[in-house]
Amino acid sequence: xxxxxxxxxxxxxxxxxxxxxxxxxxxxxxxxxxxxxxxxxxxxxxxxxxxxxxxxxxxxxxxxxxxxxxxxxxxxxxxxxxxxxxxxxxxxxxxxxxxxxxxxxxxxxxxxxxxxxxxxxxxxxxxxxxxxxxxxxxxxxxxxxxxxxxxxxxxxxxxxxxxxxxxxxxxxxxxxxxxxxxxxxxxxxxxxxxxxxxxxxxxxxxxxxxxxxxxxxxxxxxxxxxxxxxxxxxxxxxxxxxxxxxxxxxxxxxxxxxxxxxxxxxxxxxxxxxxxxxxxxxxxxxxxxxxxxxxxxxxxxxxxxxxxxxxx
Numbered sequence: 001x002x003x004x005x006x007x008x009x010x011x012x013x014x015x016x017x018x019x020x021x022x023x024x025x026x027x028x029x030x031x032x033x034x035x036x037x038x039x040x041x042x043x044x045x046x047x048x049x050x051x052x053x054x055x056x057x058x059x060x061x062x063x064x065x066x067x068x069x070x071x072x073x074x075x076x077x078x079x080x081x082x083x084x085x086x087x088x089x090x091x092x093x094x095x096x097x098x099x100x101x102x103x104x105x106x107x108x109x110x111x112x113x114x115x116x117x118x119x120x121x122x123x124x125x126x127x128x129x130x131x132x133x134x135x136x137x138x139x140x141x142x143x144x145x146x147x148x149x150x151x152x153x154x155x156x157x158x159x160x161x162x163x164x165x166x167x168x169x170x171x172x173x174x175x176x177x178x179x180x181x182x183x184x185x186x187x188x189x190x191x192x193x194x195x196x197x198x199x200x201x202x203x204x205x206x207x208x209x210x211x212x213x214x215x216x217x218x219x220x221x222x223x224x225x226x227x228x229x230x231x232x233x234x235x236x237x238x239x240x241x242x243x244x245x246x247x248x249x250x251x252x253x254x255x256x257x258x259x260x261x262x263x264x265x266x267x268x269x270x271x272x273x274x275x276x277x278x279x280x281x282x283x284x285x286x287x288x289x290x291x292x293x294x295x296x297x298x299x300x301x302x303x304x305x306x307x308x309x310x311x312x
Contacts, residue, residue: 025071036131043155139216189210204243235253
């Protein structure tokens with residue numbers, strides 16, 4: 001087998017083994033723990049998991065590529081292209097997407113050290129050790145998912161996302177199944193709320209999503225601009241957008257922009273996880289949450305994600 005060792009612009013170590021890509025994983029990465037999170041809802045439309053293999057579409061600057069992703073016993077993540085031969089320029093893009101999706105750049109040892117001494121996190125980090133904050137690398141998708149999930153339960157949010165994706169996204173068919181891409185902001189920026197009428201979301205949410213798409217289409221809002229800011233400025237910039245409150249902003253800061261200090265303090269799932277772990281009947285007050293999070297300084301996003309995982 002011809003092996004070409006490569007390092008992409010982010011320093012991610014991987015190599016091309018002709019028909020597959022091999023990504024070296026951090027020692028504390030646990031594929032089973034991450035698949036457990038990814039498989040939490042059967043109505044997920046952006047990827048499919050079967051026999052510990054993830055099948056999904058990854059967008060590149062050339063085209064959309066269908067890939068299958070799994071881990072081997074050598075602590076490597078394998079990426080296999082399905083029914084297509086990518087150009088060399090696409091390989092780095094695909095690896096970079098997966099690296100960001102699983103937050104593979106981050107050293108979790110300081111988080112685990114802190115969590116072992118934390119009464120709430122001690123059990124979750126033992127049970128789900130190796131879990132990463134699974135990201136939503138595309139800013140428009142992350143913002144839409146945040147808006148769709150506002151003030152409804154998770155199951156209904158997944159239903160709305162599927163309706164939105166299947167109405168406006170594109171797909172690749174393989175073995176009788178469609179694998180979808182998320183609609184682009186360029187597509188949605190041209191629409192009116194009436195165009196989203198078939199989707200069972202409120203007119204206001206339709207307006208929010210179209211407004212976000214228009215901001216991105218004009219260049220006023222972009223992932224690059226937000227990443228150039230510090231946490232507080234990025235949070236303020238997001239909250240200024242119609243339809244984006246503190247919860248949605250911190251969700252996006254956590255899942256897309258990768259700020260480890262992002263903390264969706266008003267999240268119902270976070271409250272329920274703390275109630276469950278405490279054996280309490282009442283949700284924690286905001287003051288209690290602030291006190292609890294003092295111990296999580298610099299790791300609020302990971303603390304939240306591990307507490308969410310307790311509920312699934």
